[in-house]
Amino acid sequence: MKLFLNKLGRIIVSDDIFDNKVYLRRLYKYFLSGLLVRLVFLPFFFQRDLLSTYQRAAETISTGNIGFDNLQFLTNMIHTSYLLVTKFIFSAVNDIFPVLLEKDTWISWLTFNNSYNVFTMLALFKALYLIFDIACVFLILRLAFDNEPENKLRVFKLWIFNPVLIYVVYIFARHDIIGVFITMVALLLAKKDRKYWSILVLAFAIALRFFPIMILPLFVFYLARTKKDYIIFSSMGVSAVLSVEFLSYFGFGKSVIIPLLNTQHFNYILSSNLELIIHDRIFIFVAVYVIIILSYFHVRKAGFEVLLNYSAIVYLAYVSLCYFHPQYFLWAIPFLVIIFARNRLIMYYHWIQFAMFLVILIYWGDLVTKFVLAPIDHKYFVYITGIIPLIERFYDSAKFVNIFRSIFTGVSLWMIYLIYKDSKNLMGD
Numbered sequence: 163m164k165l166f167l168n169k170l171g172r173i174i175v176s177d178d179i180f181d182n183k184v185y186l187r188r189l190y191k192y193f194l195s196g197l198l199v200r201l202v203f204l205p206f207f208f209q210r211d212l213l214s215t216y217q218r219a220a221e222t223i224s225t226g227n228i229g230f231d232n233l234q235f236l237t238n239m240i241h242t243s244y245l246l247v248t249k250f251i252f253s254a255v256n257d258i259f260p261v262l263l264e265k266d267t268w269i270s271w272l273t274f275n276n277s278y279n280v281f282t283m284l285a286l287f288k289a290l291y292l293i294f295d296i297a298c299v300f301l302i303l304r305l306a307f308d309n310e311p312e313n314k315l316r317v318f319k320l321w322i323f324n325p326v327l328i329y330v331v332y333i334f335a336r337h338d339i340i341g342v343f344i345t346m347v348a349l350l351l352a353k354k355d356r357k358y359w360s361i362l363v364l365a366f367a368i369a370l371r372f373f374p375i376m377i378l379p380l381f382v383f384y385l386a387r388t389k390k391d392y393i394i395f396s397s398m399g400v401s402a403v404l405s406v407e408f409l410s411y412f413g414f415g416k417s418v419i420i421p422l423l424n425t426q427h428f429n430y431i432l433s434s435n436l437e438l439i440i441h442d443r444i445f446i447f448v449a450v451y452v453i454i455i456l457s458y459f460h461v462r463k464a465g466f467e468v469l470l471n472y473s474a475i476v477y478l479a480y481v482s483l484c485y486f487h488p489q490y491f492l493w494a495i496p497f498l499v500i501i502f503a504r505n506r507l508i509m510y511y512h513w514i515q516f517a518m519f520l521v522i523l524i525y526w527g528d529l530v531t532k533f534v535l536a537p538i539d540h541k542y543f544v545y546i547t548g549i550i551p552l553i554e555r556f557y558d559s560a561k562f563v564n565i566f567r568s569i570f571t572g573v574s575l576w577m578i579y580l581i582y583k584d585s586k587n588l589m590g591d
Contacts, residue, residue, distance in 0.1 A: 174300050178311040185311050189318060193299075196322030200295070203332035204288050205281040207534050210267070212335040213274055216287055219245045220262035236370050237337060244290045252286060254279040275540035284335075284537060291331050294343045298496070301346050305353065306467060306500045313503045320499040320509070325516045327495050329488070333534060336489040341371030346496055348374075348381070349473075353466045357385045361398040368399070373493050375399075376480065377473045379455050383462040384469045430485035447483040454479060457582075464589045471585040473497045475578050482574040486522060486567070488530065505584055511577050518570035524549050524563050 179185045219241040221227065249255045257279055264270035274280060299321050307313035321327065331339050344367035351360035364381055367374040378399040386392045434446040458472045474497035481491050502509035523530050528548045536543045553559040 176303055176311075176314065178309060179303070179314060182311060185315060188315055192315070192319045192322050196299075197296075199323070199328060200292060200332055203328065204292065205285040206537055207333040208284055208288070208335040208537065209333075209530055209534055210271060212284075212287060213262075213271060214267070215241055215337055216245060217262045217264075217270065220259060223249070224263055234371070236366075237340065240340060240370075241290070241337070248286055252282075254282045255286065258283050271536075272540065272544075275536045280537045288332060288335055291335070291337065291339050294339045295327070295331055298339065298343050298346055301343070301350060302496060302499070304350055305346065305496075306470065307503065316503040317499050320502050321495070324495055324499060326491050326519065329519075330492045334488050334530065336492075338371060338373075338489045338492045341367050341374065342492060342496060344370060345374045345377075345493075349470070349496075352381060352385060352469070355385075357391075357395070358398070360385060361395045362401075365399050365401050373477075373490070376451070376476050380458055380469055380472055380476070383455075383459055384466075430487075431480075433485045434483050447480065450479050450483060451476065461585070461589060464585070467500075467588050468585050470497050470500055471581050471588070474501060475581055478574050478578050478581075482571045482578070486525070486570075488519070488523060491519065501581060501584065505580070508577055508580050508584075511573050511580075514573050515570060515577075518566045518573065521566040522563060522570060524553070524559065525567075 175186070175189065179189055215237075218238050222238060222242045223246055245255070249259070258274065258277055261270055261273045261277065264273065274283070277283065299318060302317055302321055303314050306317065327339075330336055344363060348360050348364035348367060351363060361381060364374055364378060368378070378396075382392060382395045382399065386395055431447055432445045436444045436446060438444065454472065454475055458468075461468060474494055477490075477494035477497070481494065484490075498508075498512060502512065527550050531549050532543045532546055550559045553562050
């Protein structure tokens with residue numbers, strides 16, 4: 163058993179940390195402290211989307227409809243499997259199941275918050291995300307700083323205590339951490355030059371959550387060596403999404419991609435634009451994204467760390483220039499914490515980002531402010547005056563938030579410039 167645990171420890175942690183008692187002790191300290199922070203938040207807070215996610219899973223269990231007609235059916239299947247397992251183990255899940263099947267969203271939300279088992283259920287629901295989060299924190303040790311245990315520990319600490327991650331996963335309670343984990347697996351495979359497996363895993367991540375498609379061109383440029391590779395890797399990268407489209411179209415007679423292109427969520431990408439004349443306009447993020455991809459194309463052989471830097475640039479550009487949702491910011495975090503370990507100055511700007519991030523949340527009013535606290539005392543937090551009415555007594559709330567949104571964008575764009583300079587340094591230019 164001791165030999166088995168020793169081998170397992172080396173696989174999870176890496177030899178350069180496992181063999182050094184000082185480093186290993188520090189890792190335990192960071193891990194246990196970060197775990198304590200997560201356990202504090204686990205049972206008490208959530209945003210309405212968490213309940214919606216598990217309501218879809220409950221509907222799948224109840225009706226057998228696995229949702230092939232939805233692009234995120236793989237995400238739904240993960241939650242459905244997890245809910246089914248917990249349903250057999252914990253009686254609290256069976257008690258709350260009728261609430262999950264309630265069609266009226268307001269009634270289900272109120273009933274859930276008023277439930278005797280609300281804290282138990284929130285802990286169980288978010289425990290799934292805790293598992294993926296812990297997997298990410300050990301996986302990220304393998305992505306950078308080979309034979310540099312001090313920097314590896316710094317990355318570990320920056321992940322385990324990252325405020326954006328803690329907020330999005332354990333207070334806002336979104337499932338993006340699952341897609342982030344799969345994307346990190348694809349990155350590790352790319353680092354080890356497992357080209358086909360890397361693209362296939364990234365394709366799976368895209369099917370789980372569409373955001374990894376933004377870095378698919380970077381993967382293709384990094385891994386491809388011949389013209390044939392470019393064609394094969396690009397086709398493989400979108401294969402999972404096309405498979406979902408195929409199953410939906412021939413199984414349910416409807417497309418999932420075309421409706422997606424017409425949804426509000428896709429319009430978020432196009433929301434920031436410059437009007438020229440008549441119908442002519444430039445979508446700002448699309449133009450900037452093309453510049454980023456073309457820039458990387460010319461340095462694609464520079465190394466894996468440059469790939470990580472450009473991935474951070476892509477996601478920072480997205481949250482800077484497009485309509486903002488809190489969970490979108492999470493996709494930049496794996497890349498940023500690695501950069502922070504190498505460049506402390508950029509980390510300080512990240513703290514400014516987080517301060518602005520907390521103000522930007524006011525955009526969505528009660529949903530992501532006072533209602534997040536509803537499990538503690540739903541009657542109090544439903545009827546207490548919200549933040550927006552308080553701001554409106556003194557100043558226009560939209561202008562107030564957008565001032566901070568503009569600061570967030572300015573800081574993020576400056577970080578992009580600093581990361582670009584860091585990439586130049588890595589290349590020795």
